[in-house]
Amino acid sequence: MSERTYFYARVSSTEQNLDRQLDAFRKLGAEEKYIFTDKASGKDLNRDNYLLLRNNILRPGDTLVVKSLDRLSRNKLDIKNELEYYRRNGIRVKIIDLPTTMGEHSGEEWIIDMVNNIILEVLSAFAEQERTEIKNRQAEGIAIAKAQGVKFGRPLYKLPDNWAEVYTKWKTKEITVTDAIEQLGMKRTTFYKYTKKYEEDIKRNIPGT
Numbered sequence: 001m002s003e004r005t006y007f008y009a010r011v012s013s014t015e016q017n018l019d020r021q022l023d024a025f026r027k028l029g030a031e032e033k034y035i036f037t038d039k040a041s042g043k044d045l046n047r048d049n050y051l052l053l054r055n056n057i058l059r060p061g062d063t064l065v066v067k068s069l070d071r072l073s074r075n076k077l078d079i080k081n082e083l084e085y086y087r088r089n090g091i092r093v094k095i096i097d098l099p100t101t102m103g104e105h106s107g108e109e110w111i112i113d114m115v116n117n118i119i120l121e122v123l124s125a126f127a128e129q130e131r132t133e134i135k136n137r138q139a140e141g142i143a144i145a146k147a148q149g150v151k152f153g154r155p156l157y158k159l160p161d162n163w164a165e166v167y168t169k170w171k172t173k174e175i176t177v178t179d180a181i182e183q184l185g186m187k188r189t190t191f192y193k194y195t196k197k198y199e200e201d202i203k204r205n206i207p208g209t
Contacts, residue, residue: 002059007035008050010071014039021067024096028065042074045082054082060090068097076128080121159194160184167198 007030009021018037025035038047045051058064064086066072073079086093094101160166162183170180181191 003061003063004059005030005034005063005065006053006058007065008053008071009035009037009067010042010047010050011039012041021071024067025065028096030065042070042072044075045073045078054085058086058089058091063092063094065094065096067095069095074128076125079128159198160186163194163198167195 007025007028009018009025011018011021016039018039022035022037036049036053038049040047053064069079072082083093096102166175166180166183169175170177175183177188177191181188184191186194
């Protein structure tokens with residue numbers, strides 16, 4: 001049975017740095033080859049190095065160390081599923097910011113597991129609650145911005161006044177695409193993009209199509 005200790009660190013964007021987490025790992029004696037990192041959102045588990053570590057490297061008897069619980073994920077259900085996965089596979093999870101999980105007490109493992117399960121569940125709920133609050137603040141901010149006239153999303157395309165006439169002539173091969181884009185005053189790529197949207201709109205409005 002493997003008994004290696006691996007370390008995982010994550011920040012949400014490339015602009016953030018991993019130094020605080022890595023320093024904490026090194027104080028525990030972590031070797032660089034056992035440290036895995038990602039710069040990706042914690043909203044889900046779709047992170048290259050985390051999945052590599054989880055699915056291909058960690059073995060029964062190993063230990064996974066993270067600085068804080070939300071480095072695994074910010075989603076409560078994901079956290080619970082991950083902790084259950086590691087438990088089923090005999091992989092211990094240690095959280096540096098949760099000292100209870102860091103101890104080594106031979107013969108008292110069941111006590112540690114019981115306490116850790118309670119604390120981890122509470123912290124999982126807090127992590128999910130924090131993410132919900134962030135989403136609510138974002139929604140409130142968007143609502144206020146919209147009320148002030150700020151527009152979000154991609155702008156709707158606006159066809160030139162002579163579009164229908166020119167499009168029909170081009171479609172019936174009365175004129176070439178070069179003639180069409182010249183009469184419409186747009187680039188070739190824009191013409192084809194608008195044509196696609198225009199034809200999709202027509203199809204959506206024809207009964208039975």
